[in-house]
Amino acid sequence: MNQTTPQSDSAIVIIGSGLAGYTVAREIRKLDKAAPITLITREPGYFYSKPMLSTALASKKEAMQLVSTAADGMTTQLEMTILSECNVSEINAGTQTIKTSKGDLPYGKLVMALGADQIRLPLQGSAANEVITVNDLEDYARFRTAIEGKKKVAILGAGLIGCEFANDLVLGGYEVDVIDLAPQALGRLLPEAAALELQGKLSAAGVRWHLDTTVNAIDHKGDSLQVTLKNGSTINCDVFLSAVGLKPRIELAKATGINVGTGIQVNRELETNIKNIFAIGDCAEVDGLVLPYVMPIMQAARALAPTLLGQATALTYPAMPVMVKTPALPTIVSPPAKGAEGKWTTTPVEGGLEARFESADGKLLGFALMGTATAQRGALTKELPAMLA
């Protein structure tokens, strides 16, 4: 290897330089100044805030301005080795070695913080391969180049990321069409009345909705693109962004014999079925839960660090509401657990809306707060049950 790497069996090796990988390293350093840590990433290794990708246009930030610390800064700050632009292709659990594009590396404890890929739907048409997805800074830089000097963007997906990009793009002066198979925006997170409120505010900001339909084909038409929808209508745009959801990166784990479901399956100590191999972040599935958000990562990293240092610590998840960064109507949502029994009631308040999901005996199991009602976040969060007690 062309960089110094720890050769000890006690070495903690982290794959991934996203929030999960770096937060684990940071939490380890809080507890132990000397434990050898190597972080490997196929990215350049800079630290940046991924949630800012969907708000950067309105805040007038270019892709590289979102980087808070370069890889060498992270090396110094966390006193660890970083192997950037380095792909991990294989894990040999028997010899506790990983195969990388820069050579083999032994590990004592291995942390997979591999993230997730954007799902790409198979689309027809001559421009199908021009579909853009954004899930990291380099994707975002390409997206910014693609929209430079253009006017119209079509977005496939009215989920959290699709809605945030839609709001950011209209604030940036673009015309935006959003398409989704579901009959409402944020179908997995919001009750219908709340979704209608958000759709109304985003419509007023300039977003056009094409719900209850999907894309049949994308074709070149002159200098722009023509999107043909299943409902028969067509949309013209300059750039087509797909944001239909995430697929945890499970392939490396699967090839190693690690149990996978939707994500890399781990126990409450974030350990896989193979000893000394752990997973965290968007790639991980803890007790059946795949939660691709910041707060679960912070919570998991705080539990994983002591575990890696020999003090087994079980992960707990409190209720963790998610902020939908739509300035047209700021929204905070804590959806009920899958299969939870109860019903939504929605109450309009001055300048906002409060939606509660309650069980038959009146227990609060989820909420959505919009506009002025977001001030209730703290109080309502305290009433919610823990996600993982």
Ligand SMILES: Cc1cc2nc3c(=O)[nH]c(=O)nc-3n(C[C@H](O)[C@H](O)[C@H](O)COP(=O)(O)OP(=O)(O)OC[C@H]3O[C@@H](n4cnc5c(N)ncnc54)[C@H](O)[C@@H]3O)c2cc1C
């Ligand atoms: C546009 C956008 C907005 C968001 N907004 C919010 C928000 O407002 N609130 C919120 O809570 N969450 C938000 N999220 C989600 C949040 O950003 C993610 O949950 C989090 O950043 C994921 O971090 P991660 O480290 O698990 O994954 P990633 O950031 O994807 O990092 C994975 C790392 O693994 C590396 N890697 C993968 N495979 C290999 C390999 N084989 N070899 C070497 N390296 C490898 C990658 O290069 C990368 O460095 C948003 C996400 C997006 C895309």
